[in-house]
Amino acid sequence: MAIIIASSLIFLFAAFLNLSVFSKYRKVNFINSVISFFASLIGFGGALAELSYGGKFSPINNSSFLTYFRLDYVSCFFLLALYLIVVAVSIYGNDYLKKMEEKKQLNFFWMNFHILVFSMCGVLLSKNAFLFLLFWELMAFSSFFLVMTDHKKKEVQKAGLIYLCANGAGALFLIAAFSLTSDSYFNFAPAMSGSTLAFFFFLVGFGLKAGFIPLHIWLPEAHPAAPGNVSALMSGIMIKMGIYGIFRALSLLSPWQQSWGWTILLIGIISSILGVIFALAQHNIKKLLAYHSIENIGIIMIAMxxxxxxxxxGFNELSMLSFCAAFLHTLNHAIFKSLLFMSAGSVMQASGIGEIDELGGLARKMPQTAFFFLIASAAISGLPFLNGFVSEFIIYYCSFKALSSDSLFTVFSVLALSITGALALACFAKAFSVMFLGSPRKIKTESVVETGKYMRAGMAILSFFSILIGILPYFSFNFLFSKFSPILTESHVWHEISRIFIFFTGTYLCAIFFFAVFMFMRRKIVSENRVDLAPTWDCGYLASSPKIQYTGSSFANPLIEFFSIINPPSASYPAIRGYFPSDNSYSSHPRAFFYETLYKPSIDKMRKMASFFSFIHGGNLRMYVLYIFLSLLALILWKI
Amino acid sequence: METISQFLILAIIFCNFFLLFSHSTKRLVDLAAIQGVLAAFLPLLNSREFFFEPFIFALIVIILKGFFFPSILKKIIVKNSAYEEKRREYYGHISWSMYLLIFFVSVWLSTRLNFDVETSAWILPASFMTIFCGFLTIILKSQTVSQITGYIVLENGIYCFGTAIFIHQPLMVEAAILLDIFVAIFVMGMAVFHIGREFKDSDSDSLGELREVFEEEAQK
Amino acid sequence: MENIKLFLQAVIILFAAPILPGIINRVKAFFGGRQGRNIFQLYFDIYKLFNKGIVYSNTTTLIFRIAAPAMAALSCIAALIMPFGGQSGLLSFSGDFILIVYLLALSRFLLIISAMDTGSPFEGMGASREAQFAVFAEPVFFMSILTLSKITGESSVHGIFSKLSPVLWVENAPVLFLIVLSLFIVMLCETSRVPFDDPDTHLELTMIHEVMVLDNSGPDLGLIFYASAIKLWILGSFVSAIIMPRHSEIFWLDSLIYISGLAIVAISAGVVESVMARVRLLRVPQFLLAAFSVAIMAFVFQSLKG
Structure with missing residues (x-):
């Protein structure tokens, strides 16, 4: 704990440095990223040590010295995820922000970055409701400023506004929830009556941060608007603060009710399926990734x-295993989503374009970025060899083991997972192949170069962990979760899962062996015969050009059309006039369904209703004095 | 015995399913006929004692539902040239989701009713499904002949339901249902036949336009 | 003795898989009044392809070069996990069918991106359709496995297959019939047979799997044919295990019943291919949703009973 507090204080100190000392200097990017990297490395080491010792590493943990902070297993786990992502993002930020640094001074940016990390540590460590909310609000503000880095653009302003409102609304709900469950010293007290109300408030408040449907509207706006490393940090770990909060709320409100479980499960199912359906239709890579975050949050909610x-x-061990799966998926999602945002950021920086349909053929120029994006795409689709499969497998396993006549929820979770897995595979096959493979569609790839070595280093760190957890699930799962609960670790279920994970590793090694055999066979055969290069044959098509390739929207078209009953795209094409053919155009955009059908009309209605009362704000000073007099009168009369 | 009746019930459910997804009116008529014949076999599997009456009755039902009604309806189809349904947008989505909804509602309904059935326990969900699918056919299809077919399917469902729960006087009830269908089909068939002869189109959406004509006439 | 049996199983699976497409083609030829190809034609084709050189498209990257061997390797591994005869495969654990399905999904992912790698619209078309069909076919498969798991009370493939017996059929015949129907439809979809895809034509409107491998040549194409034969074996085993349950505990008899069950599945696939036409592409999702409803019906009826 001491190490972690030390590293978070380094972040705070660095924030102050940025505010005061660094404002004199022009180029603060390098030193900031170095400070951030080392501080988070220290924190990561501390979290690893705490995790492996089950929270008993440091003697401070159980002392009364820091009564308002505590470090238990769950906080430690989330801290591990936090520091891992910050390590990668810090190195990445070194190169990524170089172009931005030429235009403006970055000390404000880095100050907010450091405060964000510091406040996230504070959220994870605090035991007191007041401190929790303080750090929560700090997190909200610093991330708001980070989102608004490019504040001259209109869509960034709109995104920042929506994000601010979502944060504010979430904070209100959280204040209500905490006031229901704490005593007057802001310590968490056991729930009083009305715990379902407290649960609802917690769910909505944390949901506005986590971003499940229907509280997700800020995600698809804020993530594309923010710079690449900020999106990686936000989508990777800040959203998970919402999950952490929901878990803390659940452990506070201790007799769980059936309706809570069903609510979380149904929210998870709807978020995961709708999130990936919305993602399929997107053609801006960052918006697509933002909607995928919604889908994975849905999967985490399904597990919870x-x-x-x-x-x-009554299936106690399976229940704890489910929660382990939820946490593991949190860590996995942090890893591969940050990796995706980082590689998308480097693509956008190298090519200057964020639309998938205009890119193509980038794998020749940016092979390493393509590799990292491929690893992350395969991981997010839950394919074997990588970490996404491990957590999804555990959820499937728990469902199948608990299948009996009155557990209908297991059927729902299995079906939801299988549908989202297949849809995510389709979506990421589209994103990866349209961006990196084939020939360039509208972009000129001569000017595209591979990204800088720091960016690649950051991405490499995360891919390494993704592959590590994927190929060696036994060791990773044991390391991460053996201290979670002693009941689980001693149980039959744990042994079975460990055995299965060893089988996974064995299967993967066999598959690699077979692959090597086939490659060797092929090389031996082919060395006697020829290998030629020729243009794409494509069943004898003579006039192929990059313009007739499949684009992302063509790839996803059958699925978009099938689901267009719930998510109709808005298409615009001017009417064809005149007798002779001439130029025309067609464009179709996916709509932000919930924002346009649910939120915008209700906001407009509320504005209209509010404008009825605008006569109160007359602007006349004497009217206001009249109001003061009337309220004083009312208070006096009430007291008498 | 139970297995054979379960397979019969499965076949009835499949007929329901194909009803929603067929676009050819002739096929709809055939499906309703097959369903009626299958449903006629159900009470035979029920009976423990060997009486003549159930067999004669089943034969009458087979002749009526399997030969008589389809022939009337097919003559109407040929006369009106009403061979195909109109294809509508999202028809597949709507029918599939309604079918699943019907399925779950029927299963839920049958778990609420605690009847002691002689044939397998599936007959209750199957009969509710057939009734609801008949309604759905009447609502979703555009040709009037299909709507008559939907009515036949509806009555099939009621017949299955009757088989399930009327243990003591099954024949009386079934005979009453059969008379009901017979008269109704006769009357409807004649009506549709004449409508088709008068207006060349027997599509019910087009027939809906008659209302505006009628109102205009009434105003004058 | 056990190890010898396991080794023999592996050898039989890996070497006997290409017969199944041969059986299907022979049945189609029979319906067409022809004598048709040799049953072992796929072996000869693979051998011929392995003796040829390769032409790579210059639009493609490393992914295209590793996709074909990777697909074959993944399919082989998935086939080795499947039970054979009355025995378990090389591995058996709770939830192993999830690993099998996801290994096949990984091979599908590699096929899709290698198809898009060539930068041709034909292959992109096949890739997009393949991705779309998988979305609808996977839930059907999982629903059927859920129902099977409920009937037998086991959660591993070997467990399920060993609990299937003629006694179970007598008790649960309609439910098992529905499951066989939905699993058969999933098998036809995933292995790109009629009514989802026509493996014989090479026109853009009728192919999905064939079009994705247009630019593969030589040993790559041979490996892809082999991988699809193994996929047919894997998915066919699910159907054959249900229709020919075997329990004599004698290795040779069980294996013979298993292989003849697979042959029956291949013959029925051939019959379906000869009798049905390909379903309109726009109607394929509805068809798969119909299979999904069948699987749901099986599950609900099983719960009603139990």
Missing amino acids: GLGILLNLK
């Missing part, structure tokens, strides 16, 4: 809902 319902049905 499954855990609650299994607990209520």
Whole structure:
């Protein structure tokens, strides 16, 4: 704990440095990223040590010295994820922000960055409701300023506004929730009556940060608007603060109810399926990734809902295993989503374009970035060899083990996972192949160069962990979760899962062996015969050009059309006039369904209703004095 | 016995399913006929004692539902040239989701009713499904002949339901249902036949336009 | 003795898989009044292809070069996990069918991106359709496995297959019939057979799997044919295990029943291919949703009973 507090204080100190000392200097990027890297490396080491010792590493943990902070297993786990992402993002930021640094001074940016990391540590460590909310709001503000880095653009302003409102609304709900569950010293007290109300407030408040449907509207706006490393940090770990909060709320409100579990499960199912359906239709890479975050948050909620319902049905070990799956998926998603945002950021910086349909053929110029994006795409689709499969497998395993006549929820979770897995595979096959493979569609790839070595280093760190957890799930799972609960670790379920993970590793090694055999066979055969290079044959098509390739929207078109009953795209094409053919155009955009059908009309209605009362704000000073007099009168009369 | 009746019930459910997704009116008529014949076999599997009456009755039902009604309806189809349904947008989505909804509602309904059925326990969901699918056919299809077919399917469902729960006087009830269908089909068939002869189109959406004509006439 | 049996199993699976497409083609030829190709034609084709050189498209990257061997390797591994005869495969654990399905999904992912790698619209078309069909076919598969798991009370493939017996059929015949139907439809979809895809034509409107491998040549194409034969074996085993349950505990008899079950599945696939036409592409999702409803019906009826 001391190490972690030390590293978070380094971040705070660095923030102050940025505010005061660095404002004199012009180029602060390098030193800031160095400070951030080392501080987070220290924190990561501390979290690893704490995790492996089960929270008993440092003697400070159980002392009364820091009564308002505590470090237990769950905080430690989330801190591990936080520091890992910050390590990668810091190195990445070194190169990524070089272009931005030429235009403006970055000390404000880095100050907010450091405050963001510091406040996230504070959220994870605090035991007191007041401190929790303080750090929560600090996190909200610093990330707001980070999102608004490019504040001259209109869509960034709109995104910042929506994000600010979402944060504010979330904070209100959280204040209400905490006031229901704490005593007057802001310590968490056992829930009083009305715990379902407190649960609802917690769910909405944390949901506005986590971003499940229907509270997700800020995600697709804020993530594309923010710079690449900020999106990686936000989508990777800041959203997970919402998940952390929901888990803390669940452990506070201790007798769980059936309806809570079903609510979380259904929210998870709807978020995961709708999130990936919305993602399929997008053609801006960052918006696509933002919607995928919604999908994975849905999967985490499915795992948590499954855990609650299994607990209520009496399957205690399976329930704890479900929660382990939820946490593991949190870590996995942090890893591969940050990796995706970082590689998308480097593509956008190298090519200057964020639309998938205009890119293509980038794998020749940016092979390493393409490799990292491929690893992350395969991981997010839950394919074997990588970490996404491990957490999804555990969720499947718990569902199948608990299948009996009255556990309908297991059927729902299995079906939801299978549908989202297949849809995510389709979506990322589209994104990866349209961006990196084939021939360039509208972009000129001569000017595209591979990204700088720091960016690649940051991405490499995360891919390494992704592959590590994927190929060696036994060691990773044991390391991460053996201290979670002693009941789980001693149980039969744990042994079975460990055995299965060893089988996974064995299967992967066999597959690699077979692959090597086939490659060797092919090389031996082909060395006697020829290998030629020729233009794409494509069944004898003579006039192929890059313009007739499949674009991202063509790839996803059958699925978009099937789901257009719930998410109709808005297409615009001017009417064809005149007798002779001439130029015309067609464009179709996916709509932000919830924002346009749910939020915008209600906001407009509320504005209209509010404008009825605008006569109160007359601007006349004497009217205001009249109001003061009237309220004083009312208070006096009330007291008498 | 139970297995054979379960397979029969499965076949009835499949007929329901194909009803929603067929676009050819002749196929719809055939499906309703097959369903009626299958449903006629159900009470035979029920009976423990060997009476003549159920067999004669089943034969009458087979002749009526399997030969008589389809022939009337097919003559109407040929006369009106109403061979195909109109294809509508999102028809597949709507029918599939309604079908699943019907399925779950029927299963839920049958778990609420605690009847003691002689044939397998599936007959209750199957009969509710057939009834609801008949309604759905009447609502979703555009040709009037298909709507008559939907009515036949509806009555098939009621017949299955009757088989399930009327243990003591099944024949009386079934005979009453059969008379009901017979008269109704006769009347509807004649009506549609004459409508088709008068207006060349027997599509019910087009027939809906008659209302505006009628109102205009009434105003004058 | 056990190890010898395992080794023999592996050898039989890996070497006997290409017969299945041969059986299907022979049945199609029979319906067409022809004598048709040799049953072992796929072996000869693979051998011929392995003796040829390769032409790579100059639009493609490393992914295209590693996709074909990777697909074959993944399919082989997935096939080795499947039970054979009455025995378990090389591995058996709770939830192993998830690993099998996801290994096949990884090979599909590699096929899709290698198809898009060539930068041709034909292959992009096949890739997009393949991705779309998988979305609808996977839930059907999982629903059927859920129902099977509920009937037998086991959660590994070997466990499920060993609990399937003629006694179970007598008790649960309609539910098992529905499951066989939905698994058969999933098998036809995933292995790109009629009514989802026509493996014989090479026109843009009728192919999905064939079009994705247009630019593969030589040993790559041979490996891809082999991988699809193994996929047919894997998915066919699910159907054959249900229709020919075997329990004599004698290795040779069980294996013979298993292989003849696979042959029956291949013959029925051939019959379906000869009798049905390909379903309109726009109607394929509805068809798969129909299979999904069948699987849901099986599950609900099983719960009603139990």
